[in-house]
Amino acid sequence: MKRKENEKKYSVPAVDTAFKIITLLSRKKYQKSTLTEIANALTLSPTTCFRILYELQQLFIVNYDSRTKRYTLGSYLVVLGERAKEHMHDLSIINAYLEKMTAETGLTSYLVSKVGRNRSTIVSKVEGENYGVKVSIGRHFDLVDGSYGKSIIAYANETDLTYCLKSSKRIQSFTEQEIADLKNELLEVKRNGYAISYDEAIKGIFGVGAPIINFNNQVEMSITFVGMCAQYKRDELQPLIDIVKTAAQEISEKLNREFVEV
Numbered sequence: 001m002k003r004k005e006n007e008k009k010y011s012v013p014a015v016d017t018a019f020k021i022i023t024l025l026s027r028k029k030y031q032k033s034t035l036t037e038i039a040n041a042l043t044l045s046p047t048t049c050f051r052i053l054y055e056l057q058q059l060f061i062v063n064y065d066s067r068t069k070r071y072t073l074g075s076y077l078v079v080l081g082e083r084a085k086e087h088m089h090d091l092s093i094i095n096a097y098l099e100k101m102t103a104e105t106g107l108t109s110y111l112v113s114k115v116g117r118n119r120s121t122i123v124s125k126v127e128g129e130n131y132g133v134k135v136s137i138g139r140h141f142d143l144v145d146g147s148y149g150k151s152i153i154a155y156a157n158e159t160d161l162t163y164c165l166k167s168s169k170r171i172q173s174f175t176e177q178e179i180a181d182l183k184n185e186l187l188e189v190k191r192n193g194y195a196i197s198y199d200e201a202i203k204g205i206f207g208v209g210a211p212i213i214n215f216n217n218q219v220e221m222s223i224t225f226v227g228m229c230a231q232y233k234r235d236e237l238q239p240l241i242d243i244v245k246t247a248a249q250e251i252s253e254k255l256n257r258e259f260v261e262v
Contacts, residue, residue, distance in 0.1 A: 147209030
């Protein structure tokens with residue numbers, strides 16, 4: 001209850017809505033959207049939606065095409081993204097591990113970050129040369145999807161976990177027993193330090209992920225291998241588990257050590 005009161009106290013609706021619009025436009029399905037499509041997707045009044053879009057347009061955060069009457073992400077976000085990468089020391093540390101993981105296995109490796117309460121997004125990637133799975137940086141997923149999502153949501157509190165399960169369209173079709181099995185699987189993920197997804201949310205694709213645990217034992221990022229099920233049988237994944245788990249542990253230790261030193 002106290003947490004909800006604090007969230008409400010410091011909430012700025014216009015900022016929250018602006019971020020939701022930017023996030024929506026970053027998704028492939030909505031990358032070129034009309035005012036009506038954006039307003040409907042976010043359950044906003046057209047007037048409120050237009051005002052915020054107008055302000056974002058003036059800042060070059062979004063772009064408006066008067067011919068098609070559609071909005072897209074703006075050019076200044078590219079500048080902000082590059083500046084963020086330059087100042088993210090953590091990212092340089094993690095990318096070195098992704099490159100090593102992909103070099104050892106030939107598989108595509110990702111850094112995935114939590115976005116909001118129930119979504120995840122790909123922050124960085126190193127694609128495998130041989131049949132590597134190709135997914136764009138910035139693509140969003142439900143937080144309960146994939147080994148990357150399981151590695152994060154396994155550390156969530158009960159309130160956030162329930163919210164994620166209820167907001168996922170895929171999980172909404174689960175039976176009570178399937179939901180119970182998933183919750184038990186997440187307990188195993190936290191206990192073992194890694195997660196597996198095999199031919200689940202995306203058919204024909206497998207993933208092996210592990211959490212990056214911060215100094216207060218919370219998880220907002222994970223690293224993962226992604227490949228095609230035709231490349232590995234489920235009982236052949238142990239070498240990948242060992243690699244990704246060791247990498248995640250070393251990354252966590254390095255980042256937490258530097259945080260303490262600072």
